[in-house]
Amino acid sequence: MTQNKETTMEGVFFLTGKDFTNAGAASCELKSILEKMEVEHSAIRRAAIAAFEAEMNIIIYTPAGMMKYSITPDHVKVVFQDMGHGIEDIELAMTEGYSTAPDYIREMGFGSGMGLPNIKKNTDEMKISSMPGAGTTLEFIIKLRQEKDNENL
Amino acid sequence: MSLTLAEIKVILNANVITSKFDANIVIERAYSADLMSDVLSFSLTDSLLITGLVDKTVVRTAQVSNIKAIVFARGKVPSKDTVALADEKNIPLMITNYSKYESCGRLYEKGLRNSHDAK
Numbered sequence: 001m002t003q004n005k006e007t008t009m010e011g012v013f014f015l016t017g018k019d020f021t022n023a024g025a026a027s028c029e030l031k032s033i034l035e036k037m038e039v040e041h042s043a044i045r046r047a048a049i050a051a052f053e054a055e056m057n058i059i060i061y062t063p064a065g066m067m068k069y070s071i072t073p074d075h076v077k078v079v080f081q082d083m084g085h086g087i088e089d090i091e092l093a094m095t096e097g098y099s100t101a102p103d104y105i106r107e108m109g110f111g112s113g114m115g116l117p118n119i120k121k122n123t124d125e126m127k128i129s130s131m132p133g134a135g136t137t138l139e140f141i142i143k144l145r146q147e148k149d150n151e152n153l
Numbered sequence: 154m155s156l157t158l159a160e161i162k163v164i165l166n167a168n169v170i171t172s173k174f175d176a177n178i179v180i181e182r183a184y185s186a187d188l189m190s191d192v193l194s195f196s197l198t199d200s201l202l203i204t205g206l207v208d209k210t211v212v213r214t215a216q217v218s219n220i221k222a223i224v225f226a227r228g229k230v231p232s233k234d235t236v237a238l239a240d241e242k243n244i245p246l247m248i249t250n251y252s253k254y255e256s257c258g259r260l261y262e263k264g265l266r267n268s269h270d271a272k
Contacts, residue, residue: 021234024213028242031217041198048217049193056210109206109214114190121194 009037009071015055015082017063020108026067027051030078037071040145046122047076047142053115054080054138060105061085062135075124076142087130094120154264155181158222158245161201164259165224167247170236174245178221183265185257189214196220201265203256207231212238212246220244226253 011033013026031048039047051067058065062084069078087093094116101111120126123140130136159176162169184196185203189210192202198219204211207229215223222245225231230248239246249256 021209023210024217028213028216045198045217045219052214052217053190053193108208108210109187109189109192109204110210112188112190114188114194118190118194 007073009033009069011069013067015058015065015067017059017061017065017084019059023059024052024055027055030067030069033069034071034076039071039076043076043142043144047078050119050122050140050142051078053119054078054140056110057115057138058082058084060101060110065135073144075144078140080136080138082135082137084135086132086134087128087136088132090128090130154266155179156260156263156265158247160263161222161224161260161265162247164263165247165249165251165256167224167249169245169247170231171240171244171246173240173243178245180221180265182267183257183260184220184267185253187253192218192220201260203253203260205229205253207235209235209238211235212242212244215239215244216242222247224249224256226251226256 027048030051031044034044034047055067058080062082065080065082067080092098096117097113099111099113105111119140124143125141127139158178180201182197183201183203186192187205192214196218199221201222202215202220203224203226205226207225212235224247226249228248228250
């Protein structure tokens with residue numbers, strides 16, 4: 001975790017596939033960091049929920065991945081890269097209710113096909129790129145209010 | 154209509170299983186689901202969660218969703234790890250022997266409403 005000129009906070013979490021004991025812990029930690037930085041409450045909740053969904057996807061579907069975040073006064077940006085088998089049809093994966101999760105994942109309350117749509121719903125920008133066999137990169141941005149700037153408009 | 158955790162405990166005849174439990178916490182809405190993605194998608198902040206799942210991920214889902222407290226329905230008992238995590242994150246846990254349906258019904262009857270705006 002590094003902080004430049006007290007304006008940008010960056011860090012990375014490494015995620016292990018099928019590690020359900022720690023599943024979601026990185027997103028909870030990100031939430032704590034955002035709270036300490038006194039980011040606005042609604043942005044914290046949206047970032048934490050989107051990160052949690054993406055983190056769960058890596059835990060459920062891939063052998064390993066990482067979650068990199070950077071927090072500036074303007075935005076929260078989180079990038080997820082994984083070593084999974086990739087998503088063949090991203091448009092299909094974005095459909096609410098579409099899921100390839102096995103039953104034991106559904107029994108844990110996940111894999112209902114709401115993850116990617118929920119990430120999109122909670123973020124201001126979302127990009128996803130994937131190649132079968134070469135993993136998936138998902139990036140999202142949550143814009144933060146610029147109250148001081150707005151006052152000058 | 155809001156209820157305190159103390160009132161909810163009585164209405165559901167529930168047992169508190171976390172060592173941290175502020176009976177005066179006020180709950181203004183509740184949400185019930187076993188799908189954690191539904192909780193993440195639809196619950197509103199500061200809700201009570203009534204669920205049949207007892208995994209650690211329920212506590213983490215609650216943490217990121219700003220859920221104030223969790224009730225486990227149908228007498229399901231979470232692991233010690235789950236309880237310890239909830240204590241660490243300051244999320245009170247209760248167990249009721251009522252089913253999810255009956256738990257929701259009893260709380261609704263006492264005026265506690267949905268945290269999901271279905272309109």
